[in-house]
Amino acid sequence: MDALILSNVEQGVMTITLNRPDRLNSFNDEMHQQLVDCLKQAERDDTIRCLLITGAGRGFCAGQDLNDRNVDPQGNPPDLGLSVENFYNPLVRRLAALPKPVIAAVNGVAAGAGATLALGCDMVIAARSANFIMAFSKLGLVPDCGGTWFLPRVAGRARALGLALMGDKLSAEQAHQWGMIWQVVDDAQLSDAALTLARHLATQPTYGLGLIKQALLAAETNTLDAQLDLERDYQRLAGRSPDYREGVSAFLAKRPPQFSGKSS
Template identity: 85%
Template sequence: MEFIVTHVEQGVMTLTLNRPDRLNSFNDEMHRQLAASLTQAERDDTIRCLLLTGAGRGFCAGQDLNDRNVDPNSAPPDLGMSVENFYNPLVRRLSRLPKPVIAAVNGVAAGAGATLALGCDIVLAARSASFVMAFSKLGLVPDCGGTWWLPRVAGRARAMGLALLGEKLSAEQAHAWGMIWQVVDDEKLSAAAQELAMHLATQPTFGLGLIKQAIHAAENNTLEAQLDLERDYQRLAGRSDDYREGVSAFLAKRKPQFTGR
């Protein structure tokens, strides 16, 4: 596929957004190609971790505005249709994927590119990377899950400031605010992200998927509801092959060999 470069190795699917001349901004075809790659990640049990990054000097600049009709004499584009057909399904699929999703932010992440990165399970960023909630500069509302993720990863005050002002946030500041997991030197980002992804691909994937869903559910659950969910998920996890392998390895004082089941 032209706009999404897919590579699978040792249980890790690496998806590279590949429109470097446009800072990997989205057009409709890139959305379709990314959706096809996610279908493969969902269906292939040998894929146990997903790594998302960008080609060239940027991670993703959001929507390619060259695809948007701004002729004042023409009918305005239906941006809600674009959100409904492309961005919303993308966020839902990444959130529901029962496998860890890592974002390796190698440069600027702006607009939907920023909210896409922040919606991943673990975010690593190059020291030179930055995040820009550029929507307000165009008179738009953060999409791709932006108004949901931002208050949760940054807190209400910072989310409001980032969204209303549209100012650039450095990777180091995002890390200091607890919005991302780690900042690494630019030349070490790819290796660090691959190392982390390959580690996660050897872990108990079924249990990791349950952890991911439980943390998402906790954002809206009461304590009582979350306690019930933990009970139900623990019941499922306790029936997995990986749990049995983990206990056996612990008792035998050996390294576990998880299969993800």
């Protein structure tokens, strides 16, 4: 089996590289399966405290490989909803539920599901030459991989509609100016900058970061009252963690904290 997903764990960071550079890292079913295997490892391995996703070659991800979603020999159209249900929806849910930070290092074009995958990560750092394309409309399709949920939240309704309806290329610089992504760096600096960020997050109170992530996701649909209750409940959990005790002790002793990332 070809290694369509490369993974490496070092200093608390799992780096996942989408590895179909000849197809701009577009997804096929085998690539989805290999990615799931990596994410399952990230879920169960407590030594992994941050996830970094990037692409091999000159692109981040061109979305779905259309060769895998063409009509069959009898001319019947594929069931694209089945593909979304079996692959993209579980992927988005798995990344959102992962109680660890997820960083996308966008090294080139991010199109279709590749763009929505990147925007669905917790933080996005992009090379200056990178771009984002909501290419779905060019094929008469609807943004998937969480696109219709993430896009208006990171770009606002007007920009989300414009990007989705027009399918135009959005530069990394413009995405940064609009507040859609965290950082833009020169192409040659992307790998080091992304890894530095990931390694920093991997030293932080992972359990608390996971609670922050879940609280902010919940805020998208909660009422204020519900969110205040959630903050109370999560703060109670965070306050019982060893990292909170370590953070206070380090602050009082005027020393750098040594967080374990554990919940108890």
